[in-house]
Amino acid sequence: MDLVIRNARLRGEKELVDITVTRGRIESVGPRLAGTAREDIDAGGCLVSPGFVNLHLHADKSLLGERMRPNVSGTLPEAIEITNEFKRAYEPEEVARRAGRVLEAGVQNGTTFFRLFADVGTIGGLRAAQGLLLAREQFQGLCQVQVVAFPQEGILRDPGAADLLEEALKQGCDVVGGLPWYEYTDADAREHIDICLQLAQRHDLDVHMLVDDTDDPNSRSLEYLAWKTMREGWEGRVTASHCGAMAAYNDVYAAKVIDMVATARITISVNAHINLVCSARTDREPRRRGIARVKELLARGVNVISSQDDVNDPYYPFGKPDQLEVALMMAHTAQLTLPHELEQVFDMVTTNAARAARLDDYGIAPGRRADLVVIDAPSVHEALRTQPPRRHVLKDGQEVARATLARELRRPGAPRRG
Ligand SMILES: [Zn+2]
Structure with missing residues (x-):
């Protein structure tokens, strides 16, 4: 031995x-x-x-907080605007350096598997993806890294993004990203999901989308994603992050969608600490929290995970990154405090996340x-x-x-x- x-x-x-x-x-x-x-x-x-598994980390944006102007509104739209200012000037080596600092800290905190999201679109082209692919290479032996080709500006909303996604996958990205709720219309959101599923099937890859990351109860792309996943036979290969609109759905509709998610074997990544900071910024009191319905998802047997998501970037000023801290925030936010619930929270950053990434040797x-x-x-x-x-x-x-x-x-x- x-x-x-x-x-x-x-x-x-x-x-x-x-x-x-x-x-x-x-x-x-x-x-x-x-x-x-x-x-x-x-x-x-x-x-x-x-080892801990972190399946949602925007390593291309990480640590921009050291250089950016403050996000005054604290909202997603302003965060996107600030990021774009940097993205226009991204260089792969510089992206890899920032990503590397975050990976290093993550490994020291016990994370051995990361899924890094790379913005792919007409603003930054493939430079973020190339930076994260470079970081993946540099960290071989220290941790396992997957790179998600992620259309941060949408696909229909950003003409040219679909071709860039295809190219990012050809250059070595491992997972098909998505951001359907960000499209202008419901029809475009559905087409966005169709395009992502087609890409996934053509390249035989898993899908990880950011879904309904809004307080709007009419944001319903999770329902379509679940339907499409079942229709295309992609069960067990799709993860949806955030899904905060679920908190604003009426109970009957939420129960229906949760049931579809369970049947489609979609994993839900609830990055609770990010939503606590970014969601419901315009609410007066009582203020919503914009967190997916964690206890209802767990009760229906859905695979729930939690991830770091952001590290000192325009969306979120904190993040060590440490999956144990992420789990602690999840316990607070979803009110998971009983002994068996603490175990569930720990599962979210270990075994559940490994299941979502289909790591059979975990x-x-x-x-x-x-x-x-x-x-x-x-x-x-x-x-x-x-x-x-x-x-x-x-x-x-x-x-x-x-x-x-x-x-x-x-x-x-x-x-x-x-
Ligand atoms: Zn994210």
């Missing part, structure tokens, strides 16, 4: 286990395993989880890919509560990050050590 993690606490298990790794794969999992490895990590009873079991994170906490609850350091992060069985934090309380009057 190449590496062993001793005294690991796995979710839901009472007894500590050892995890052995050979050639990048988990070989065995069990208490007090015999044998020696070239590298020995003592987890000391800490929680060991498969998890802690023999034969699975050894992408692991040792979290300095004894349980999911404590991990969420204390947001502790990630002691070790492994990608394909290699340690790619480690953290130590020495903290000490100094009681006045007590003798000082050291």
Whole structure:
């Protein structure tokens, strides 16, 4: 064996286990395993989880906050306007540098899989996509990266975008993006979805769209996306992010759409912290929150995930990025606070997200890919509560990050050590 993690606490298990790794794969999992490895990590009873999965991150826009003018209204339209000012001058190498800083922080926080969204359209052409493809190459061995060809200015609304999407896929993008709700008319939104599904089928790729990211109860592209997914037999290969309009739907319509989403096996990425900041900006009180109906989705068996989405950009000024922080915000926003709900929240940044990306070799079991994170906490609850350091992060069985934090309380009057 190449590496062993001793005294690991796995979710839901009472007894500590050892995890052995050979050639990048988990070989065995069990208490007090015999044998020696070239590298020995003592987890000391800490929680060991498969690496975090972040399926929605605009790495091409990340850290523009360091240079941009402030988003005074805090709204999506102003964020889009500010981004466009930069996008006109994007250079792939510069995009890759900003993306790289964010990937580096993400890996240190235990994320081993990222799905990066690259704006593709007539303003920035393919330069954002080329930048993120470059970052994907530069981070080989540190984390797994997918790049989404994402039509941020729409497809019908931005003549020429469809051809650019096709070209971005040819140049190596892995996922077909979409933004149907942003089109001018309902008919265009439906055509947008048709075009994306055609691209996905032609290239045999998964789809990840940003859907109904608005407070408008009439924004109904999720319904059509679910129908189209079923019609085209693309079940289990589509993810829809945001879907905040669901919060404004009447209960009967929301229940119908949720049922369609479940049947189409669409994953919903609820990036709750982003919507808390960007949605319902023009509401007086009571102020809506613009969050998809998480508990209803979970109750209907929909695969729900949560992602970082933005890191210090025109949409959102924060983001470490850390999927444990994302999960904590999700717990607050969706009011998921019971013991089993905390586990559900943790699933959203681990197993559910892996299912959405169809990572069949994800998890802690023999034969699975050894992408692991040792979290300095004894349980999911404590991990969420204390947001502790990630002691070790492994990608394909290699340690790619480690953290130590020495903290000490100094009681006045007590003798000082050291
Ligand atoms: Zn987004």
